[in-house]
Amino acid sequence: MAFFGYVRPDGSVGTRNHVLILPQGFISSKICQWVPGTRTIVTPQSGAGRTAEDRETIARLLIGLGRNPNVASVILHTATTGSGYPELRTERLADEIAAGGKRVEVVDQARDGGTYGAIVKGVQLARRMVYEASRLRREEVPDECLSIGVKCGYSDTTSGVAGNPAVGYLMDSVVASGGTALFGETTEVIGAEQVLARRAVNSEVAEVILGAVNRVEAKAKATGYDIRTVNPAPANIRGGISSLEEKSLGAIHKAGSAPIQGCLQYAERPTGKGLYFVDNWMGHPSIFAGYAAAGTNLVLFLTGGSGVPGKTVLEPCPTGVVPQLWVTANPRTHATAGDDIDFYGGAIIDGTETPEEAGKRLCATVREIASGTLARSETVDYDDAIEIYLEGPHF
Numbered sequence: 177m178a179f180f181g182y183v184r185p186d187g188s189v190g191t192r193n194h195v196l197i198l199p200q201g202f203i204s205s206k207i208c209q210w211v212p213g214t215r216t217i218v219t220p221q222s223g224a225g226r227t228a229e230d231r232e233t234i235a236r237l238l239i240g241l242g243r244n245p246n247v248a249s250v251i252l253h254t255a256t257t258g259s260g261y262p263e264l265r266t267e268r269l270a271d272e273i274a275a276g277g278k279r280v281e282v283v284d285q286a287r288d289g290g291t292y293g294a295i296v297k298g299v300q301l302a303r304r305m306v307y308e309a310s311r312l313r314r315e316e317v318p319d320e321c322l323s324i325g326v327k328c329g330y331s332d333t334t335s336g337v338a339g340n341p342a343v344g345y346l347m348d349s350v351v352a353s354g355g356t357a358l359f360g361e362t363t364e365v366i367g368a369e370q371v372l373a374r375r376a377v378n379s380e381v382a383e384v385i386l387g388a389v390n391r392v393e394a395k396a397k398a399t400g401y402d403i404r405t406v407n408p409a410p411a412n413i414r415g416g417i418s419s420l421e422e423k424s425l426g427a428i429h430k431a432g433s434a435p436i437q438g439c440l441q442y443a444e445r446p447t448g449k450g451l452y453f454v455d456n457w458m459g460h461p462s463i464f465a466g467y468a469a470a471g472t473n474l475v476l477f478l479t480g481g482s483g484v485p486g487k488t489v490l491e492p493c494p495t496g497v498v499p500q501l502w503v504t505a506n507p508r509t510h511a512t513a514g515d516d517i518d519f520y521g522g523a524i525i526d527g528t529e530t531p532e533e534a535g536k537r538l539c540a541t542v543r544e545i546a547s548g549t550l551a552r553s554e555t556v557d558y559d560d561a562i563e564i565y566l567e568g569p570h571f
Contacts (some may be wrong), residue, residue: 177353177539178315180547180551181245181321181473184534188245189321190471191546193312194497195305195539196247197298198238198269203291204284205251207298213306217465219562227568231263237564238264240469242273242280245323246497248309249279251301253294254286266560279305282348283352289332314548320354320449323548325467326430331408332344332480333416336426338505338524338531339474339478345535345541347432357433358440359465360454360533362392366403367421367429372453377435385438388455430478442565443469461562466500474546476501481509496559499551501542505534516552519544 182190197204197216204216217238223231243249250273254266262268266282274280281301283294319443328335328342347357369389376382396403408423417423437450443466446452456466464475475498504510505521514520519541523529545551 177319177543178316179319179322179543181317182248182312182541183315183317184245185465186243188276188323188471189317190245191499191548192246192497193248194246195249195251195302195309196242196244196497196522197251197302198242199257201253201293203255203285203298206295207251207302208233210299211302212310213305213309214302216558217496217562219465219564221562221564223261226566226569228261228263230566230568231261232566233442233566235269236264236323236441237465237469238269239272240443240445240471241465241497242269242469243276243278244471244497245467245473247278248312249281249305251281251283251298251300251305252417253283255291267463273455274341279308281305285468300505318353319350319543322350322353322542323356323358323472324350324542325358325454325464325470325472326478327359327458327460327463327476328364328427328430328478328480329458330481331412331417331427332414332506333506334504334506334522335478335480336422336429338521338534339480339503340426340429341480341531342519342521342524342534342538343476343503344432345532346538347430347451348434349539351432351434351449354449356435356446356449356471357432357445357451358454358470358472359428359451360456360463361427361458362388362455363403363407364427364458365389365424366393366407367419370426372428372431372436375433377437381436381438385436385453388439388453392514426535430556440470442466445470457565459563459565461560462565464498464500465562466565472498473498474501474542476503476542478503479506480504480508481506481513489569499545499546500553501551502553503538518552 194215208214284297286292366541373382434451440454442456501518503519503550510520521534
């Protein structure tokens with residue numbers, strides 16, 4: 177099977193074709209306001225007051241976003257509150273992004289006439305780069321060029337028995353085709369970590385997965401809480417989930433059945449193809465930013481929803497460069513927000529479709545959106561701030 181994408185100089189394939197402006201800030205926002213086809217990241221985290229390890233995480237995220245296959249070219253500006261820390265030097269970011277073969281331009285307030293001069297230069301560059309990107313054409317490529325990231329949220333009984341198994345079929349299909357698939361949420365696999373460890377390709381990977389879970393549990397207990405007693409959340413319980421183990425066993429169905437090749441840090445790129453576990457937090461904007469930095473060209477959010485609690489499901493992917501599909505198997509969620517859902521797998525529940533049949537339909541939907549059809553969330557012009565997953569203290 178195949179889809180149509182943009183082949184990049186490093187051999188990766190984009191499902192979208194954006195010009196990215198980094199980092200966030202006034203200059204980025206004005207360039208994006210003036211030039212259609214540009215994107216930026218929105219986050220309060222600049223590196224100021226953070227540990228060196230956290231600043232390195234921010235750098236890894238920004239470099240990864242710049243190298244994402246959905247990005248045609250990048251503009252970097254020097255207007256950042258990172259206070260000149262070496263991890264976040266503009267020159268370092270530019271060099272590492274450009275190493276992937278992309279055009280990278282730098283706008284410097286000190287040399288380009290202050291903030292207003294930098295905006296003018298940025299707009300001029302962005303217009304040229306968007307025009308250049310518009311001349312690129314999609315090519316037919318095999319499924320091995322897919323790199324997807326998945327998470328589940330607002331979990332209920334439909335998640336583990338229908339929605340996640342359909343997503344798991346997709347993950348297995350991508351991996352079997354030679355592609356890459358990422359899943360994570362360390363707090364959401366507690367109670368099922370031994371099951372995942374048995375799927376690791378070797379004992380070293382198994383030990384890293386178990387170590388990630390043990391570290392999170394120890395961190396929670398250091399605050400006086402046992403995470404196994406505060407999770408599942410009230411919304412999960414209202415959705416019919418009775419224990420953390422039940423929730424986790426349902427959640428890991430979204431990872432399919434392929435061997436786990438490795439355990440990645442947040443925003444870390446995999447070194448090869450296949451299925452990878454990511455040691456990350458469960459926050460939706462945080463996870464997808466990390467997946468985009470890791471090179472995914474498409475992400476999925478499987479929601480139980482129980483009637484769409486909390487935020488609207490129309491939240492777009494907060495990185496701006498990766499299309500996000502919303503998937504559910506909950507009939508009430510679909511009835512309430514059907515216009516916002518890209519794929520509905522509720523027929524598994526009423527017995528008119530098997531998880532495998534639903535999974536095949538989901539694969540077809542993914543190829544269609546990877547080829548250029550808009551995900552529902554892409555039809556809304558809205559940006560949500562990204563809380564980058566940083567584990568150190570903020571001084």
